[in-house]
Amino acid sequence: MSTTLDPVAVHPGGVDVHLDVLAIAAHRDDVEQTCGGTLLVQQALGWRTGILDLTRGEGGTRGSAAEREAEANDAARILRVSHREALDLPDSNVQNTLENRLKLAAVLRRLRPRVVILPYWEGRHPDHYTSATLGYEACFLAGLSRLELDPAFGKPHRPYKILYASLYADVRPTFVVDITEHIETRLRSLLAYRSQYGAQPTGTGLFVPEEDIRERMYATARHYGLLAGVRYAEPFVQKEVTLQNDLMSLPVASI
Secondary structure (H helix, E strand, C coil), X not given: CEEXXXXXXXXXXXXXCCCCEEEEECCCCHHHHHCHHHHHHHHHCCCCEEEEECCCCCCCCCCCHHHHHHXXXXXXXXXXXXXXXXXXXXXXXXXXXXXXXXXHHHHHHHHCCCEEEEECCCCCCHHHHHHHHHHHHHHHHHCCCCCCCCHHHXXXXXXXXXXXXXXXXXXXXXXXXXXXXXXXXXXXXXXXXXXXXCCCCCCCCCXXXXXXXXXXXXXXXHHHHHHHCCCCEEEEECCCCCCCCCHHHXXXXXX
């Protein structure tokens, strides 16, 4: 299932939808939790953003796949992304198989993002850390000129930059993105998932109480903002070393 949102129109087959930033996550609402503010910042800068959910939510404790889809579409509009779609990988059983890598590689060739955001490669939920490895290997496969995929998906393409959303990981971020101007919109996108975060008895011990969501989200964003001298931020890790020649343009004061 896919959702395309104004102002970008998808041509038949979706071949002509080219994104600048694509956030890939295991579940509908993962992106909103970890990098929704960053997508808002990039969209405000004029970049085309998108979300790819690998599963549809049929195995979750709360809500059905249909409910999660409707909520994801609402959240996508709040985040002002140009495109959102979901693959059909089984919820709570995401596997890094060749079949799944090829499915994801086909989407990457079609959407052609320059930057891909993945979940951090360690975590409590197997779907999350498996998605990180699956996403990285699919990015590699998508660029192989001799990899035979349906030509309708487009030519070989490999993202330039792969980033890992590390908000829930106990690691020092490589950098943070200042989301201060978008913090309320970020909260709205998360609360669009009423089946997950609305007050209800199902899954009480697993889910953050609705009355605590705002406080927890703001506290976490405030923590990462303090690391870089801004009010609210989201953290990221990259594996490669960043190149910087002009020492006079380095951001964030040391003292």
